[in-house]
Amino acid sequence: MKLIEELKVLAKKEVLGKLLRSSSSEREFCKLLASHLPASACVIVNGVEADLLREGEAIEVKLYPSRFYEGFDQALALKHVAGLERVAVLHVVKAIADDYMQSMRKLCAAVGVPALVFSEVSGLHVVEC
Numbered sequence: 001m002k003l004i005e006e007l008k009v010l011a012k013k014e015v016l017g018k019l020l021r022s023s024s025s026e027r028e029f030c031k032l033l034a035s036h037l038p039a040s041a042c043v044i045v046n047g048v049e050a051d052l053l054r055e056g057e058a059i060e061v062k063l064y065p066s067r068f069y070e071g072f073d074q075a076l077a078l079k080h081v082a083g084l085e086r087v088a089v090l091h092v093v094k095a096i097a098d099d100y101m102q103s104m105r106k107l108c109a110a111v112g113v114p115a116l117v118f119s120e121v122s123g124l125h126v127v128e129c
Contacts, residue, residue, distance in 0.1 A: 001086045003057045004126060006037050007116060011124035020092060020120065026051075026063040029092070033061070045082040048074070057086040059116075065091050068103045075113045089115045096122050
């Protein structure tokens with residue numbers, strides 16, 4: 001996915017952390033992030049909201065989710081209801097725990113949706129499916 005590759009570049013340039021610190025909500029973070037990709041933020045596709053959307057790719061964003069599986073319901077709706085083929089989930093967390101990542105790897109493999117986990121402490125981690 002092009003959006004995943006571009007998120008990797010933004011993370012390396014430390015832009016993700018700056019955008020995160022300058023936003024007060026998930027919606028604002030999505031809008032700031034969209035302007036750097038470029039992509040559209042908070043777009044409705046066939047009745048399903050995509051946090052980030054560009055050229056048939058979508059990313060569901062979750063700021064500080066309490067559970068590893070948050071956002072996957074939305075991603076699956078984007079894939080199977082909205083008809084988007086390339087969908088991913090982006091979690092922004094304070095710190096990355098091993099059990100969190102293990103569970104996310106299992107879920108990504110089971111549902112066929114890749115995930116990105118970003119922490120200002122350890123950077124961006126991509127979980128392929």
